[in-house]
Structures are given as structure tokens and as C-alpha cells.
Amino acid sequence: MGFLDIKQATKFYGSVQVLHETDISVEEGEFLVLVGPSGCGKSTLLNMIAGLEDITTGEIAIRGRSMNGVKPADRNIAMVFQSYALYPNMTVSGNISFGMEMHGIPKAERARRIAQVADLLQISHLLERKPGQLSGGQRQRVAMGRALVREPDVFLFDEPLSNLDAKLRVDMRTEIKKLHQKLGTTIVYVTHDQIEALTLSTRIAVMYGGYVQQLGTPKEIYDNPANMFVAGFMGSPSMNLFPAKVVDSSGKPAAEVRLSDGKTAAIPFADGALSSNVGRDIILGIRPEAITDRDGADRNSQSVHMVDAPVEVTEPAGSDTFVVSQIGGKDVTGRFRADVSVNAGDIFPFAFNMEKAVVFDPQSENRIA
Template identity: 55%
Template sequence: MSALEIRNVCKDFGNEQVLKDVSLAIDSGEFLILVGPSGCGKSTLMNAIAGLEPVTSGEILIAGEAVTWKTPAERDIAMVFQSYALYPSMTVRGNISFGLEMRKVPRAEREAAVERVADLLQISHLLERKPAQLSGGQRQRVAMGRALAREPKVYLFDEPLSNLDAKLRVDMRTEIKKLHQRLGTTIVYVTHDQIEAMTLADCIAVMRDGRILQLGTPDEVYNDPVDIFVAGFMGSPSMNFIAATLEGGEGGYRLRIVTPDEEDLVLPWPVSRETPDLARRVGQQVVLGLRPEHFSEEDLRLTDQAEGTLLEARVTVAEPTGADILLRLPLGAGEVTARVGPKCRVAAGERLALRVDMGRAVLFDSETERRLA
């Protein structure tokens, strides 16, 4: 039985359809992340799951029970908000235990729950303080503790880290990951940060314009994107998209990339990645997708298919990041980003020979933007 199931949910605000026939299901203990750009409908979907926003049509089931028209209190969920939503006049202890008190949980059980989550989140020394005396990270822990004090069927996190600074976000992300691994809870988590999505999720739903474009594991949405939007949204820096012409012959398929002022670049398409649809596309324009790490000056980082696939270009920008170096270089009609090792000694204006790992490249239709191969 799924811990959460959404069936053909639509949500309209006046004449605007914000959610368009959304369906998904996750099992007990799974960590689902809803990710997408601002305005894609992810927070509206979260509010519909919580019961804060009534749906126009469709069904929502929690642990097999239809809750579409039930109030938030009747859904057995706990929610952590972006704004923390702590009661300023209450101590940390009072904030954590308040929900349990409203549900008439006996005092001894409430106190035991507070001590349990305080120890889990390492905030025992803060229990008698008020929210104004806490840092942003501490307030976020209290908000999480209030949710964890209960044992609901589903936890909902609505961009809980967006108000934190960069370092604290990384630290809290790690804490949430540890909590999920330790407790095995079912979590639905909204974020616009694709790094958060990749590091935390068991399953990612990529949303755009009120629809789920792809639902899959982090590896699937990153390495096997269904279209150009998903490919470009997941990953930092994002995937490079290069216009090419698909050519075919007895030697297999090739991609011809027109390079201004220089000889055209021809890249072989891997035999292992051929699909029946490619035969109908010969002579047509396609879009080649290459991630920054698909370029390398080191043979050891390449798949067998990539050996011998070389290009040479003049570097326009070199950006050392410590762990690696990001290079900008012209390819086709525009520029691409290549991620190379920190020992690569190259400066802007110098020419560099790189190998291209075509074994991990992806191909898209230039008109529909859907994945071809």
C-alpha cells in the first residue's frame, strides 16, 4: 500500500489552472522531493496534500485512505514551513509539545516526546529559551522537532531551508538526511534547489507549469532526462545543449556540429545507444546534450566509447572552484561549460584538447524537446 497516492489532481484559481492532472505514488519510508522553478505548482500541490488548499478535481489518499475532502487535522500529517511558524511567546519546550497538548496526549507522554526529539536534534540545552533567543538554524530544528514529536503517516517539508545561509543549508541538509535514514519516515519535500533534491531524495518529481514532467530516482532524472527542460534544470552547472545534424551511414550515426570560422566537428554516436527512431531522423536537426563532466582532459575519466573522440578549442573563461575547474569554450554556434580536474593548467585564450564522453551523451528532438536517445 502506498503511503501517499495522488490521482489526477487538478487545481484551478479562477480561470488559471495551477495543477494539471497530477498523479504520483510513494511507498512508506520514501523521501519524495517536488522540484521545479518558481510558479510551477509544487507548493500548491503540497498545500493540497496537507489539506490547506482544496483541489478542483482528483483524489488524495494517505495510507490507502481517501482524504481529499478531510481537514488538515484529520489527515495525520505533520508539516514544517519555510517560515518556521513558531509561537514567539512559548519556550522551545512549549512549541514542541503544543501540538501534542492540542491532541490531548497525556503529560508524561508529551514530556517524553519532547525529550526524545530534543536529544535527536541536539537542542536539549535550548528547551527553556524562546524563539527570539535562537539562531535561524536553531529555529529550524525546533520547527522540525515539533513535527517529529508526533508520529504521523506523512511529513511535509515546504522549502524548510530557504531562509538559511549557504553553509547552514548544507549542515541542515545533512541533518535531515540522517534523520530520514534513522527514522525511516515518509517525507514529501518541496524545494526549488536541485542540489537539495539530488542529495536528499529517494524519488524526485520535476514539475513545470502544473505538470509532473518526470518522476524517478536522482540518477534517472540526472542521467536519463525525458526532455530538455529536465536535463537543463537538474545539475549545476546545467547540461550543455548543442545544435547538430544527425547523419547516418554504414559506419553508424554521426552528429555534425557546424563551427563558425573552423572545420565542422563530427562526433560519432555510440552504437550501444542507437534507437529505431534515429533512422527517421537522418538529415534532421537535433540537440546534443552533454554535461560539463562529459568533457575531460584525463583518459581515466572516460568510458570506452569516448576514446578517440577529440575536440580542440580556445578557452574563453577558466573558473577554478577548488575541487575542479570550469572552462567556457566555443562549440557550435555558442559556448559550452566543461568540468575538468584541478590539475589542468590552462588560462583564458589558450587552446585545449578535450575528449568528449559520447557514451553518456543524450539526444533531443529540436522541435518537441523530447528525448530521442
């Protein structure tokens, strides 16, 4: 049993099922991120934990106590919303203390908690200002402060950074991670941004179509995606996914791929993987950092293989150059060193690190190796 247990939870709106049987157990101090595209069910699940949405079937429990039918105010949770939801006529101090006042916490204790949280979030100098006098980042800190002073069992974050500009979003991401490391609080965090999910979480639940597609650590999700949706959704740039066929190449199983110039190449699998699948059509998945120039390839890998392929596009990105070729009719992106001399139209040697390759079934889209 975990600190927060979601057991076979479902949600229907009339006859439409938006969340299918969901089982997640969150340990105390964990940072769980629910990530997926719009409409995948992540915000619905968060609202069910908060008590803002009823559970159709199943159970949600906190500290072993069932939350089914328990009002939001009686769940000892605190929520940080996308919109901040601050009272414009109150000062920062008033916004932070409002929830404590409603729960009858003595004034001296309120003052202590406000001072403690304001110092932690570096907003002590803003306590007498009103929300209209604050920047977006400052307002988000106030919203977080209002949640922190509650000292709840579970913190719920509903896309809290989506209204911020790109740089501030990165800064606040770092602040939230620091906060979790300092306090060791239990957090469930919703986002559609997979970079936020990978950088913040201790575990990720990738959601799509009302189902949890995969639940695991950031490394498990990134390196060992359970299916093609997870592989393509997590990572930036996303994993390359292109058709291939398992063939026998000099007595070893290899992925045969078709290049844009009409030629084919056979790329051997690492460790003889898929030796029993010769002749099978597959989808090969490999991340851009595992496709690079010869000198940039992983020197510790025992399975780096060169493929001479036509270059379609080069995209300089400062510390790297992204190089695109077409394989199996799909654009395939490699992450090359910034100083590599390569141009569109070149036939260039791409180094494939097949130790990092994964294989999916084209019909079920599930991983097979």
C-alpha cells in the same frame, strides 16, 4: 496502491489551471522531493496534500483513506514551514509540545516525546529558551521537532532551508537526510534547489508549468532526463545543450557540430545510436563531467572522442577547472582537472564521453535517444 496516493489531482483558481492531472504514488518510508522553479505548482500540490488547499478534481489518499474534504487537523500529517512559524512567547519546549496539548496527549507522554526528539535533534540544552534567543538553524530544528513529536503518517516540508545561509543549508540538509535514515518516515519535500532534490530524495518529481515533467530516482533524473527542461534544470552546472546534425562519419552515425572558429567536428555516437536518423537536426545534451581533458576522461568508456575547440573562458574552482567553449552558438562547459594548463584563446583538445550523451528533438524538446 501506495502509502500516499495522488490520483489525477488538479487545481484551478477560477478559470486558471495551476496544476494539471497529477498521478504520484508514494511508498511508506519514501523521501519524495517536488522540485521546480517558482510558479510550477509544487507548493500548491504540497498544500493540497496538507489540506490547506482544496482539490479541484481528482483524489489524494493516505493509507488508502481519501483525504478529499478532510480537515488538515484530521489528516495525521505534520508540516515544517519555510518561516519556522514558532510562537515567540513560548519556550522551545512549549513550542514543541503545543500541538500535542491541542490533541489531548497526556502530560507524561508529552514529556517523553519532547525528551526523545530533543535528544535526536541535539536541542536538549535549548528547551527553556525562547525563539528570539536561537539561531536560524536552531529555530529550524525546533520546527522539525514540533513536527516529529506528532508521530504523523506523512511529514511535509515546504522549502525549510531557504532562509538559511549557504553553509548552514548544507549542514541542515545532511541532518535531514540522517533523520530520514534513522526514522524511515514518509516525507514529501518541496524545494526549488535541485542540489537539495538530488541529495535528499529517494525519488524526485520535476515540475514545470503545472505538470510533472519527470518522476524517478535521482540517478534516473540526472542520467536520463525526459526532456530539455529536466536536462537543463537538474544539475550544477547544468547539462550542456547545443544544436547538432546527425551525419554519416566513416560509416558510423555522428553528431556534427559547428565550433566558434567556423570549423565543424563530427563526434561519433556510442554503439551506433541514431543510425536511422542521418540528416536529422537534433539537440545534443552532455553534462560537464563528460567533457574533460584527455587524461581526465573516463578510462572505462569505449566512446571518448577528442575535439580541438577554441577556449572562451576558464573558471578555476579549487578541485576542478571549468573550461568554456562555444559550440553551435552555445556556451559549452567542460569539467577539467584542476592542474590542467589551459587558457582563454587556446585551441585545446576536449574529450567528449559520448556514452553519457543524450539527444533531444528541437521541436518537441523531448528525448529521442
